[in-house]
Amino acid sequence: MLQFRDVCASYEDSQILFDLSFEVEEGSVTTLLGKNGMGKTTTIRTLFGLTDRIGGDIYLEGDRINGVPTHEIAKRGVALVPEGRQVFPTLTVMENLLATARNGCDGLEEVFDLFPRLAERKGSFGNLLSGGEQQMLAIGRALLTQPRFLILDEATEGLAPAVRREIWGALKRLKDRNLTILVIDKSLKPLCKLGDRHHVIRKGEIAWTGPSEVLADADSEARRHLSL
Ligand SMILES: Nc1ncnc2c1ncn2[C@@H]1O[C@H](COP(=O)(O)OP(=O)(O)O)[C@@H](O)[C@H]1O
Ligand SMILES: [Mg+2]
Structure with missing residues (x-):
C-alpha cells in the first residue's frame, strides 16, 4: 500500500527525517512508535x-507520489485521523460527518454501527462532545471518505480506558473488513494485539522494525528505544 524509501524531510532549515524507510502491507495494521x-x-x-x-521517494500502491498535492492523495483513498482530532466545533455531529463525506450518506450506517454513541449524539455540536466522542467523530469522518488506507495519529491519547477499548475494538472490526491501517500510538498492549508489523522511529530514523511477538517481549530492543 505504502512505501517510504530513504525519505529525508525538513521544516525550513531543520531536517527532521533522515533516510526513513518503511512499508505498509495492504490489508495489514502497521504501527509507528516512538517517544514525543x-x-x-x-x-x-x-x-x-x-x-x-x-x-527519497514515497510510493502509494506502486505509484511514486512525490510532489502529488494533498487533496490528490486523499482522493486516492488515504484518510487521516489527525493528532488533536480537529472536529468542527460549531457543526453538529451529523454536519461534521457529512462535511467531508465522499458519497453523501453512503457508509453512515456503518459508522453509527461502529460507534452507536455518534448516532445518539447526531444533533450535538462538536464543541459539546467529550474527548472520546470527538475522537469517534474524527474516525467516522475519515471513514466517510471511503478510504482504502486509514491513518490514525494518537487516536487514544488522553482518553479514559473504557473509551480506548471501544476505539481499539472499532479498529479491529475495520481490520477484519480488510482495511489497511497505519496507527501511531503509545499503547503497546493493544498495538501488539492488533498490529502485524511495528516500526520504532528515533530522531527521524527507523530504529527498530519487528512483529508483535517480539514487541510484546519486555526485554526486546524496541522497548529500549521507547525507554520502557
Ligand atoms: N511545523 C513545524 N515546524 C518546525 N519544526 C517542527 C514542526 N512540527 C514539528 N516540528 C519538530 O519536528 C520534530 C518531530 O516532531 P513530530 O513529527 O511532531 O514528532 P512526534 O509526532 O513523533 O511527536 C520535533 O523536534 C518538532 O519540534
Ligand atoms: Mg505526533
Whole structure:
C-alpha cells in the first residue's frame, strides 16, 4: 500500500527525517512508535506533501507520489485521523460527518454501527462532545471518505480506558473488513494485539522494525528505544 524509501524531510532549515524507510502491507495494521518529538507526525505530514521532502521517494500502491498535492492523495483513498482530532466545533455531529463525506450518506450506517454513541449524539455540536466522542467523530469522518488506507495519529491519547477499548475494538472490526491501517500510538498492549508489523522511529530514523511477538517481549530492543 505504502512505501517510504530513504525519505529525508525538513521544516525550513531543520531536517527532521533522515533516510526513513518503511512499508505498509495492504490489508495489514502497521504501527509507528516512538517517544514525543521523534518525527511520527512529520512522517505522516510528509506523505501528504506538507513538509519539504528533500530526498527519497514515497510510493502509494506502486505509484511514486512525490510532489502529488494533498487533496490528490486523499482522493486516492488515504484518510487521516489527525493528532488533536480537529472536529468542527460549531457543526453538529451529523454536519461534521457529512462535511467531508465522499458519497453523501453512503457508509453512515456503518459508522453509527461502529460507534452507536455518534448516532445518539447526531444533533450535538462538536464543541459539546467529550474527548472520546470527538475522537469517534474524527474516525467516522475519515471513514466517510471511503478510504482504502486509514491513518490514525494518537487516536487514544488522553482518553479514559473504557473509551480506548471501544476505539481499539472499532479498529479491529475495520481490520477484519480488510482495511489497511497505519496507527501511531503509545499503547503497546493493544498495538501488539492488533498490529502485524511495528516500526520504532528515533530522531527521524527507523530504529527498530519487528512483529508483535517480539514487541510484546519486555526485554526486546524496541522497548529500549521507547525507554520502557
Ligand atoms: N511545523 C513545524 N515546524 C518546525 N519544526 C517542527 C514542526 N512540527 C514539528 N516540528 C519538530 O519536528 C520534530 C518531530 O516532531 P513530530 O513529527 O511532531 O514528532 P512526534 O509526532 O513523533 O511527536 C520535533 O523536534 C518538532 O519540534
Ligand atoms: Mg505526533
